[in-house]
Amino acid sequence: MTHEAKVRHQPKAIAYHELKTVPKVRLYVERPEEKQWFVHVGHVTDRGRWKTAPHAHPEYGQLIFVRNGRGVMNLEGRSVPFDGPCALLLPTECVHGLDYEHDADRWVVTIEVSYLTQVNSKLDEFVGLWASPQVITLADSDDRGMEVHLLIQRLKEEAESDAVGHIIGTEARLTMLLLALLREARLEEPTSESGTRNDIRVVERFRKLIDEHFRENLPLQDYVSMMAVSLVQLRAACSSAAEQSPTKLIHSRIITEAKRNLIFGDMSVEQIAFGLGFSDAAYFTRFFRREVGQSPSNFRTNAKSSS
Known part of the structure; x- marks a missing residue:
């Protein structure tokens, strides 16, 4: 069963703003009196x-x-x-x-x-x-x-x-x-100059879309439509430039965010699951275990004990 089959938008009843999540820092250079900088x-x-x-x-x-x-x-x-x-x-x-x-x-x-x-x-x-x-x-x-x-x-x-x-x-x-x-x-040199360069661009666009929408449980076809490429093209690009399937890239982004919240936040596993679009915390636990090799609770305990 895929992630898409079980994910739903998070319930609005949970007050996420009151819970500790990954700190987002505004840098010291962000001062209104300073000229615009890049x-x-x-x-x-x-x-x-x-x-x-x-x-x-x-x-x-x-x-x-x-x-x-x-x-x-x-x-x-x-x-x-x-x-x-x-x-x-x-x-x-x-x-x-x-x-x-x-x-x-x-x-x-x-x-x-x-x-x-x-x-x-x-x-x-x-x-x-x-x-x-x-x-x-x-x-x-x-x-x-x-x-x-x-x-x-x-x-x-x-x-x-x-x-x-x-x-x-x-x-x-x-x-x-x-x-x-x-x-x-010393990054690895691409083996196919023109094909790999195009594949890199496609995967970079795909990753940006994943960052924007990974909480929304979009089917893969929606990403394909937004990118104006075929599913075959996207799969080929991901295989060439990232050595992963498109679905695996989506799952990896979800797991990355889950790990961040488990390590640096104080939300419960259920709250993290809802925040990532899962309507069923038990399915989130199975999903996490399949991808990481241990349950979210065990991952949190092991990560904090080793820090």
Whole structure:
């Protein structure tokens, strides 16, 4: 039985606004008195240990360059160590917390989501770079860390400049920074140049629609109609670019949100089920167990005991 057969819209009687869910953080650069921005670069120079609780940025992608120092990132409930020089790539909605050891030198590049989408459209591999959060290690060569540091400094200068053409200049410097990180990330090369590039675009559009509608229990055909492609085309693109079926991609997004709420929120399993469009909490539990290998309650207990 598919997920679509059992999901219904959540009952309005449940007061979700009173329950703890994944924190959504408005960034410090969002000040009415500041001029409109699309890229912000900050240099964090706090001394001593520095820690943030898990949170998400729904309207921004973020790149954190750790020039030196080390720490641990709480990434969607997993502990991911990092050691500078390295770059932490955090896509929009990615739930993360950061625990830096003493005196870590770090630069934070924040990119508004619509602008990030525009930059990503310049190169299909950029889409893959931001497809999931990751740590890009730059420690193999001192030159690599110095190169990224210099690119970020130049990006900051251009983003804060009022010189003629500074918007074009900012985009150019951001593109060069992402290109340097892309080459260090060593993503797998596509095997079919033209076909894979088109498949990447199709899957990226599909993922965006899933993000917008995964709570609504839309049948797969509705996604196909919105994208103006055939079901055969969508399945082929997902198989080529994501190595998953369209239904699996939808289920993965539902599971990701369920895990976030189980780890970072205080809603009951039943409330999480209703919030994700399930009318039957028991079916949600079976669905979760099938996808994850354990019940929602056990997952919550194990995740919190290991954090």
